[in-house]
Amino acid sequence: MELLEGYRLAYDPPRPGSPNRHRCRPISGWRYRSEPGWLIKRKESTILCVGYQAEGTLGRRMLDGIKSVQIMNHEFDVRARIESMDAFSAHAGKSEILEWLRAFRSFPGQVFLNHGEDRASEALAEAIRSEFGARVSIAKMNQSFSL
Incomplete structure (x- = not known):
């Protein structure tokens, strides 16, 4: 039920005439920690890793080309396009x-x-x-x- 509800929250299609054609949600701020799995397994999705992704993190592993990930005891094939945007790091260099x-x-x-x-x-x-x-x-x- 958790995954199904998370899917509904993240992927309800926009209402006709809505200016928001695409949904964008931060992985770290999602209501359910399992929600990223639904994005990761969809080839229509793009995961945008914003800022530096430390070694061992899910973001770094996906950028390095991992083929499947485990989130909340569920295995997901990585089918989404994985991109990065390093310009928005919150940490000083x-x-x-x-x-x-x-x-x-x-x-x-x-x-x-x-x-x-x-x-x-x-x-x-x-x-x-x-x-x-x-x-x-x-x-x-x-x-x-x-x-």
């Missing part, structure tokens, strides 16, 4: 973070990086060390620090 750090009147004694993939975090840490001579720690899962 290396240059924005370095610019933010340059604005400090008194640079912090220690910088902690706690979000990002390993290679990107290492590159950012090295850039911070190089430019500011700062101590930089890259936090690992469940790691704590005494301040």
